[in-house]
Amino acid sequence: MVVENMGLDHVAIKVRDLEASIEFYRDTLNMAVSDRIGDGVAFLRTPAVAEQSEHHELNLTQMSEAELAALDERDELELDLHAFERDIPEDGPPMLPTTGPIYHIAFEVPDFEAIEHAAEELRARDHPIYRGPGRHGPGNNIFLYFPDPDGYPIELTAEMEAAPEMGGKPAKRWPQTPDTWNVWLNTEDLGEANSE
Numbered sequence: 514m515v516v517e518n519m520g521l522d523h524v525a526i527k528v529r530d531l532e533a534s535i536e537f538y539r540d541t542l543n544m545a546v547s548d549r550i551g552d553g554v555a556f557l558r559t560p561a562v563a564e565q566s567e568h569h570e571l572n573l574t575q576m577s578e579a580e581l582a583a584l585d586e587r588d589e590l591e592l593d594l595h596a597f598e599r600d601i602p603e604d605g606p607p608m609l610p611t612t613g614p615i616y617h618i619a620f621e622v623p624d625f626e627a628i629e630h631a632a633e634e635l636r637a638r639d640h641p642i643y644r645g646p647g648r649h650g651p652g653n654n655i656f657l658y659f660p661d662p663d664g665y666p667i668e669l670t671a672e673m674e675a676a677p678e679m680g681g682k683p684a685k686r687w688p689q690t691p692d693t694w695n696v697w698l699n700t701e702d703l704g705e706a707n708s709e
């Protein structure tokens with residue numbers, strides 16, 4: 514063992530346009546900039562959990578000219594996030610569209626109402642929503658997924674189950690089925706069937 518105990522502290526991502534990303538995380542997710550380094554790096558915190566808030570939970574780093582040129586070369590510099598939204602297969606596995614190796618970044622919100630409110634606000638802003646609101650089987654947490662300006666999917670989550678050591682259920686292996694990813698799928702289907 515290299516370490517005996519640890520917790521997740523912050524996530525760092527590279528972005529196409531640092532100012533556009535700061536604007537998104539500030540105006541959409543109510544984060545605040547703590548410090549910056551030159552024009553290339555910003556550290557952001559989540560003020561909504563201020564009592565436990567630390568200097569930063571997110572580090573945004575501007576992609577270099579070479580990285581931007583490589584994206585341009587692959588015709589991936591400009592993104593239509595709504596196009597990704599339309600590409601999600603209805604009946605396939607619940608994979609999220611993503612433009613980089615980071616699959617998603619999850620932020621905790623107080624409750625289901627906060628997630629419902631976020632979904633309504635995103636719809637009002639015509640911002641893509643990839644999945645949710647729904648509830649995962651493993652963790653029993655509620656989720657809502659939508660992209661940041663670079664296509665990194667953001668997850669808002671609430672009501673995550675406690676760790677097994679803290680009174681949560683013992684670890685197990687779940688079946689690879691859609692309702693493992695969203696336990697509300699079946700009830701939604703029932704609702705649709707009833708209204709037909």
Ligand SMILES: [Fe+2]
Pocket residue numbers: 617619668
């Ligand atoms: Fe997640």
